[in-house]
Amino acid sequence: MRDSSIIQRKNLTAGALAKRDTLESYLMIAPLLIGFTLFTIYPMIWLIRWSWFRYDGMSSPRFIGIENFIRAFGRDKNYWRALLNTFIITGGKICIEIPLALFLAVVLSGKKRVNAFFRAIFFSPSIVSTAVVGIVFFLMFDPFNGSVNLILKHLHLIERNINWFGGKFTADLVIVLASVWRGFGINMIFFIMGLQNIPPEIYECASLDGVNSWSRFTKITMPMLAPVFKVVMMLFIVNAMKISDLVLVLTNGQPGGATEVVMSYTFKYFFSYGNADAIRQYGYSSAIAIITAIIIGLIVGTFFKLTKKVGDYY
Numbered sequence: 001m002r003d004s005s006i007i008q009r010k011n012l013t014a015g016a017l018a019k020r021d022t023l024e025s026y027l028m029i030a031p032l033l034i035g036f037t038l039f040t041i042y043p044m045i046w047l048i049r050w051s052w053f054r055y056d057g058m059s060s061p062r063f064i065g066i067e068n069f070i071r072a073f074g075r076d077k078n079y080w081r082a083l084l085n086t087f088i089i090t091g092g093k094i095c096i097e098i099p100l101a102l103f104l105a106v107v108l109s110g111k112k113r114v115n116a117f118f119r120a121i122f123f124s125p126s127i128v129s130t131a132v133v134g135i136v137f138f139l140m141f142d143p144f145n146g147s148v149n150l151i152l153k154h155l156h157l158i159e160r161n162i163n164w165f166g167g168k169f170t171a172d173l174v175i176v177l178a179s180v181w182r183g184f185g186i187n188m189i190f191f192i193m194g195l196q197n198i199p200p201e202i203y204e205c206a207s208l209d210g211v212n213s214w215s216r217f218t219k220i221t222m223p224m225l226a227p228v229f230k231v232v233m234m235l236f237i238v239n240a241m242k243i244s245d246l247v248l249v250l251t252n253g254q255p256g257g258a259t260e261v262v263m264s265y266t267f268k269y270f271f272s273y274g275n276a277d278a279i280r281q282y283g284y285s286s287a288i289a290i291i292t293a294i295i296i297g298l299i300v301g302t303f304f305k306l307t308k309k310v311g312d313y314y
Contacts, residue, residue: 051286061283068287078257079288082265083295085172089261090240092176093183098236101184105191106217119192123185130182134249137178141165168258171251175259179246183239187232194228195221230307234300241296262292 051068055061072079104122108115125133140147141164149161164170198221206216222229244263247253253260253268269285 047286047289049286050283051290053283054281055283056280057282058280064283068284069291071284072288072291076288078260079262079265081257082253082260083262083292085259086241086243086261086263089172089176089179089243090237092172093179093240094236096176097180097184097187098233100180101187101232102191104184104188105195106221108188109192109195119189122188125182126185128182130245131249133178133182134246137174137181138250141174165251166255168255171255171259175243175247175250178250179240179243182246183236187236190228190232191225194225198224233307234303237299237303238296241292241299262288266292 050061052063052065053061054064054067108119108122141149143149143161143163143165146161146164148164149158152158152162162170164174202220202224203216206220211219242263243261244267247259247261247264248267251259253264266285266289269281269288272280
């Protein structure tokens with residue numbers, strides 16, 4: 001009897017400890033769940049609701065069904081032009097930022113102190129405010145007093161100043177360069193973390209077999225870095241598609257809306273900012289925000305489908 005009572009007390013103690021651990025777990029994740037509900041779930045429900053209405057935030061909302069979506073798909077060519085320009089900027093960033101980040105990661109992945117110094121230098125733009133980056137690049141590429149034009153003229157590469165913000169190609173180029181300068185550091189750090197997880201014994205065996213540096217990079221480094229590369233590309237695509245603040249600071253969509261991106265276009269309708277209509281259009285901006293979210297979701301889903309087996313061999 002005594003042994004059974006001891007076992008019973010132990011079971012009760014174990015049950016109490018399990019309940020306490022469960023309660024502590026819920027308390028620990030509660031702030032995250034509350035924040036996710038308030039700042040993600042609720043705004044999504046709000047957008048879905050008002051996308052069916054014509055509403056400016058002041059007058060009474062009027063239910064119009066799918067009229068906002070019909071307007072986006074059938075009559076608003078500027079939205080699709082902004083979406084196309086978003087793809088162009090994203091493509092330009094991919095061609096520059098990802099190879100640059102990977103190259104610097106390979107060069108600076110060693111444990112030397114000088115590598116740590118340069119890693120910190122290259123990462124520092126990632127913690128700078130986007131507004132500050134936009135202002136700095138705007139001043140650098142100023143058509144009259146910008147340092148870029150002055151340097152090019154000093155090197156006799158141009159005879160007269162270039163109006164960088166006067167055409168779509170040059171203005172998009174400035175946006176891409178500013179975005180790359182701010183974002184390549186964090187991707188470099190991700191690649192360095194992936195490189196440092198590759199066992200050095202593999203490289204030693206390859207060297208003993210006479211494998212050259214390029215073959216080691218293509219046959220060992222890249223395949224074993226594939227899972228990290230997949231995550232980096234996914235985050236890169238999502239962040240590039242959501243770019244807006246840098247465009248608003250640098251060009252505000254000019255000239256003539258040619259450099260508008262989809263998120264800045266949505267922002268302007270939501271807050272009646274810039275060249276959008278003077279009256280706020282919460283309903284229409286909610287509709288195009290939903291369309292954009294679906295497009296980004298389809299792109300990310302397609303990316304995951306195409307890269308499903310990436311890294312499975314290592």
